């Protein structure tokens with residue numbers, strides 16, 4: 001059966017949707033930061049996030065004043081909980097490149113430790129728990145939308161027992177598309 005003409009004619013219209021799409025999807029395999037082409041998803045710790053493991057991030061801003069971020073992984077460390085945060089910088093060979101956490105109301109003091117700013121309503125945080133096969137999904141909803149171009153990555157931290165949120169425990173990073 002031929003494709004109806006009307007359906008074919010609508011396809012170009014879909015390409016005219018404004019750049020700030022309400023739903024941005026980033027999907028990639030984790031690569032070493034030393035890859036010739038800077039990868040979308042970088043693993044800094046292949047023991048926890050093996051090269052070739054998969055990540056998908058969906059940032060849904062279709063409801064005004066709200067952001068729903070859903071993260072899915074496959075092929076990473078099994079039975080592990082990764083603290084995951086929205087960070088301000090893009091991913092780089094240096095784990096510190098992803099910068100500090102993105103905050104809706106920006107703490108004038110750096111690094112931000114004041115609980116009035118450093119909390120899971122003012123920042124976007126997830127706890128990603130993987131199953132026995134190394135797969136997992138986590139989602140978080142916040143009552144704001146990131147300012148254009150200021151939230152550039154999603155960082156997976158090692159979590160316990162190392163703890164802390166310094167750059168040393170950043171095990172992987174996903175540069176987010178479509179949030180500019």
Ligand SMILES: [Cu+2]
Pocket residue numbers: 084085086087101155157165
């Ligand atoms: Cu973080």
